[in-house]
Amino acid sequence: MDLQWIPVDRDWRLNEQHKRALQGLNKHETAQRLGEDLVHTWRRSYAARPPALAWDDPLHPRFEQRYAHLPPDQLPAAESLADTYQRVIRWWQEKILSHLLDHQRLLIVGHGNSLSALVKHLDQTTDDAIPEVYIPTGLPCIYQLDEKLAVTNCKYLRDQPEG
Numbered sequence: 072m073d074l075q076w077i078p079v080d081r082d083w084r085l086n087e088q089h090k091r092a093l094q095g096l097n098k099h100e101t102a103q104r105l106g107e108d109l110v111h112t113w114r115r116s117y118a119a120r121p122p123a124l125a126w127d128d129p130l131h132p133r134f135e136q137r138y139a140h141l142p143p144d145q146l147p148a149a150e151s152l153a154d155t156y157q158r159v160i161r162w163w164q165e166k167i168l169s170h171l172l173d174h175q176r177l178l179i180v181g182h183g184n185s186l187s188a189l190v191k192h193l194d195q196t197t198d199d200a201i202p203e204v205y206i207p208t209g210l211p212c213i214y215q216l217d218e219k220l221a222v223t224n225c226k227y228l229r230d231q232p233e234g
Contacts, residue, residue, distance in 0.1 A: 077178060080166065082162055082166065083137070083138060083141065084158045084159055084161065084162035084185070085159065085162065085179075085180070085181035085182065085185045086181075086182060086185060087182035087183065087184055087185065088150050088151075088152060088154075088155040088182075088184035088185070089132065089147045089148075089149060089150040089154075089155075090113065090114075090121045090149065090150070098110065098114070115202040115203075116151070116152070116202060117151065117152045117153050117198040117199070117201055117202055118151050118152075118153045118198070119151055120149050120150060120151040120154065121149050122149060123147075123148035123149035124148045124149065125148075126148070131146070131148060132146040132147070132148075133146050152184055152187065152188065152201065152202065153198070155184050155185060155187075155188050156188040156191060156192070158188075159181075159185050159188035159189055159192075160188065160192055163189065163192065167179070168220070171216060171220055172220075178211075183206060183208070186206050187201060187204055187206060190204060190206060191204070193214055193222050193225075194222060194225070207227065210227050210228065210229070211227070211228045212225060212226070212227050212228070213225070213226055213227075213228060
């Protein structure tokens, strides 16, 4: 990006999908206990939401210090990928569009499902197809946009072979 310093703007809306009642559980053990089909649906479907945490559950995000600045009713007790998409796109509209319209280069870093939501928006991926989209960890993807912010090119950065 030809920059010596990059300003950082952190936003909770780029956090991973909140699978709340499933957070921290071993996928294999959970599938054995609840059934593989159900767990697969929660993990890979666009609209299915896993069981929500109770409002008074100590693991509810309203009890986390990092969310203390947010109204508790904005914090999900569980999310589907569709829910994650909605919060990421609100962030995109509020925080990113104006920078892109000013022709600024941006580096966006997020978690797997928040980035999947952004890719769904940029690539206009269907609801049925997005759960199968693979985003490699730690491998930047460069999007080039036209004046109307439509994608004109997308490529992953990879090390070039020497020689």
